[in-house]
Amino acid sequence: MGKKQVVAGIDIGGTNTxxxxxxxxxxxxxxxxxxxxxxxxxxxxxxxxxxxxxTSLKPVTADVEIIGFGIGAPMGxxxxxxxxxxxxxxxxxxxxxxxxxxxxxxxxxILTNDANAAAVGEMVYGGARCMKNFxxxxxxxxxxxxxxxxxxxxxxxxxxxxxxxxxxxxxxGSSNRECGCGKKGCLETYVSATGIKRTVMQMLADSIxxxxxxxxxxxxxxxxxIHDAARSGDEIALKAFDYTGMMLGFKLADVVAYTxxxxxxxxGGLALAKELIFVPAKDHMEQNLLNIYKGKVKLRESELSxxxxxxxxxGSLIWSDIEN
Amino acid sequence: MGKKQVVAGIDIGGTNTxxxxxxxxxxxxxxxxxxxxxxxxxxxxxxxxxxxxxTSLKPVTADVEIIGFGIGAPMGxxxxxxxxxxxxxxxxxxxxxxxxxxxxxxxxxILTNDANAAAVGEMVYGGARCMKNFxxxxxxxxxxxxxxxxxxxxxxxxxxxxxxxxxxxxxxGSSNRECGCGKKGCLETYVSATGIKRTVMQMLADSIxxxxxxxxxxxxxxxxxIHDAARSGDEIALKAFDYTGMMLGFKLADVVAYTxxxxxxxxGGLALAKELIFVPAKDHMEQNLLNIYKGKVKLRESELSxxxxxxxxxGSLIWSDIEN
Numbered sequence: 001m002g003k004k005q006v007v008a009g010i011d012i013g014g015t016n017t018x019x020x021x022x023x024x025x026x027x028x029x030x031x032x033x034x035x036x037x038x039x040x041x042x043x044x045x046x047x048x049x050x051x052x053x054x055t056s057l058k059p060v061t062a063d064v065e066i067i068g069f070g071i072g073a074p075m076g077x078x079x080x081x082x083x084x085x086x087x088x089x090x091x092x093x094x095x096x097x098x099x100x101x102x103x104x105x106x107x108x109x110i111l112t113n114d115a116n117a118a119a120v121g122e123m124v125y126g127g128a129r130c131m132k133n134f135x136x137x138x139x140x141x142x143x144x145x146x147x148x149x150x151x152x153x154x155x156x157x158x159x160x161x162x163x164x165x166x167x168x169x170x171x172x173g174s175s176n177r178e179c180g181c182g183k184k185g186c187l188e189t190y191v192s193a194t195g196i197k198r199t200v201m202q203m204l205a206d207s208i209x210x211x212x213x214x215x216x217x218x219x220x221x222x223x224x225x226i227h228d229a230a231r232s233g234d235e236i237a238l239k240a241f242d243y244t245g246m247m248l249g250f251k252l253a254d255v256v257a258y259t260x261x262x263x264x265x266x267x268g269g270l271a272l273a274k275e276l277i278f279v280p281a282k283d284h285m286e287q288n289l290l291n292i293y294k295g296k297v298k299l300r301e302s303e304l305s306x307x308x309x310x311x312x313x314x315g316s317l318i319w320s321d322i323e324n
Numbered sequence: 325m326g327k328k329q330v331v332a333g334i335d336i337g338g339t340n341t342x343x344x345x346x347x348x349x350x351x352x353x354x355x356x357x358x359x360x361x362x363x364x365x366x367x368x369x370x371x372x373x374x375x376x377x378x379t380s381l382k383p384v385t386a387d388v389e390i391i392g393f394g395i396g397a398p399m400g401x402x403x404x405x406x407x408x409x410x411x412x413x414x415x416x417x418x419x420x421x422x423x424x425x426x427x428x429x430x431x432x433x434i435l436t437n438d439a440n441a442a443a444v445g446e447m448v449y450g451g452a453r454c455m456k457n458f459x460x461x462x463x464x465x466x467x468x469x470x471x472x473x474x475x476x477x478x479x480x481x482x483x484x485x486x487x488x489x490x491x492x493x494x495x496x497g498s499s500n501r502e503c504g505c506g507k508k509g510c511l512e513t514y515v516s517a518t519g520i521k522r523t524v525m526q527m528l529a530d531s532i533x534x535x536x537x538x539x540x541x542x543x544x545x546x547x548x549x550i551h552d553a554a555r556s557g558d559e560i561a562l563k564a565f566d567y568t569g570m571m572l573g574f575k576l577a578d579v580v581a582y583t584x585x586x587x588x589x590x591x592g593g594l595a596l597a598k599e600l601i602f603v604p605a606k607d608h609m610e611q612n613l614l615n616i617y618k619g620k621v622k623l624r625e626s627e628l629s630x631x632x633x634x635x636x637x638x639g640s641l642i643w644s645d646i647e648n
Binding site: 030075084085088131132133136146149150152155156157158159160161162163164166167168169170171172174181182219246247253254255257258259260261262279286287288289290293296 | 346399408409455456457458471473474476479480481482483484485486487488489490492494495496500505506507547554569571574577578579581582583584585586608610611614615616617
């Protein structure tokens with residue numbers, strides 16, 4: 001009998017890089033992690049990563065074989081296999097990641113950004129299994145997005161399509177919120193773990209409403225704290241979720257006008273706040289939709305578990321590629 | 325020797341419906357038109373249209389054969405072959421246009437909206453011949469858009485993708501401009517022949533700058549008049565083009581972030597103003613682009629002649645379908 005086929009799903013983060021062996025059904029057979037920042041050069045990192053993957057595979061090596069390596073990375077370019085100017089990784093410039101990885105293996109290697117990997121993961125393992133047109137939005141420190149149209153991930157002419165987080169909430173000059181990308185008023189400065197924190201700080205500055213959030217510094221405040229405060233009825237926290245949901249819903253109406261998806265899935269920390277974010281987001285999406293779209297688009301929580309979403313998403317890149 | 329193959333390209337408008345026989349190279353061999361409003365029911369209209377097409381074909385019928393019918397229509401749904409709640413056509417509700425047309429012919433029939441037809445036309449006959457990822461924006465009474473990704477027209481889950489004209493220029497409450505769709509602040513209320521007229525009226529109200537445009541009523545003012553005034557140095561007209569270009573460029577940065585196109589083509593009346601609209605649009609697009617996209621996206625005039633664009637675009641639907 002042949003060995004069971006698995007893919008290696010790899011999620012490269014600023015602090016840790018995690019990987020796991022994923023079968024076609026989405027079971028993770030083994031996992032591992034290495035410190036991304038431990039490696040001085042991309043070459044060393046790739047060698048260290050590959051070595052660790054092979055070592056982690058040892059216990060099961062008699063039973064499984066790796067048929068490909070799917071990689072999710074910030075600023076990962078699916079067309080070129082590069083990681084380009086990643087703000088949160090220890091290396092600079094354009095890193096030919098797939099080329100470096102190719103020195104170690106002749107199996108399939110596919111690299112894209114985290115949100116695109118999550119979108120493919122949703123299609124292979126999650127709530128989009130029967131869908132051809134949908135969007136996945138990851139709400140973490142920033143806001144990432146992956147678009148699937150006619151069953152295919154949209155990469156665009158240069159491999160960087162789907163940057164919903166860096167679309168603007170209003171015309172030039174209308175927002176003072178500086179974004180890490182150098183622009184002002186990007187959606188992710190409002191709708192993300194950092195965005196809701198900025199909104200809380202703004203509301204604390206503007207209003208005189210008492211709030212337990214007044215005792216947190218900007219550095220100490222976290223979206224989880226805001227979430228908990230909202231659950232205990234803190235008025236500022238509740239208003240911040242409403243405002244965040246409004247900004248999200250308002251731009252989701254744009255998303256629908258562009259691509260007319262069947263569903264939009266939210267993944268990540270803010271999505272865990274459930275109705276606190278989903279209710280205002282859905283309300284404002286519907287209010288801003290053109291009539292022809294009203295009531296047609298599902299807004300749902302991702303069905304990938306937040307804990308494993310990145311590894312599942314990365315692994316799904318290979319399964320999806322094999323099947324298309 | 326066989327007959328030359330042509331397709332019938334049909335453009336349905338509120339007043340007139342025009343059609344032409346288009347060969348693979350984009351030559352229009354014969355043309356015709358009927359009054360759309362002359363027909364009381366969609367059934368009568370389709371019968372009249374088909375009869376007229378066959379009559380117009382008579383002079384060349386010995387030499388050519390029609391291999392398909394491509395149709396551009398407001399609110400045309402490519403997935404279902406329907407025209408749904410068209411505001412500018414004499415009929416109401418959901419019209420099963422392709423089904424009605426099917427009673428007259430067993431050849432290919434494809435229907436979509438005007439902007440989508442223009443996008444396919446640009447790919448088959450125009451400036452996007454070698455492109456896989458691009459956007460066409462039609463600037464007429466309203467603003468239409470067609471998106472091509474990976475060489476395929478984006479229709480979305482319900483056949484109505486690509487409604488850039490009805491995305492919002494700012495968050496809820498930030499714009500008072502009412503749109504025909506029932507929303508406020510839609511892009512087409514700023515960027516279209518009607519939009520620039522509204523901007524002129526707003527500027528005339530706000531400023532005390534002398535302008536020859538002060539002598540026109542809202543009803544009499546046309547984008548061509550504003551264009552001519554700008555050419556003669558009228559300050560309000562120039563400012564109106566700058567503002568229109570700014571609003572367009574600002575939203576084009578969003579378009580790029582969604583789909584990362586190689587080029588964006590502008591078609592229609594406002595595009596004829598050339599640098600008056602292209603310069604501010606390009607400036608503000610670049611200013612609002614994420615760094616990874618800067619300097620990469622071409623903003624160009626459509627290479628379909630404005631006069632024939634609608635018929636060419638409609639005809640191209642069939643050629644494109646045959647070749648894919």
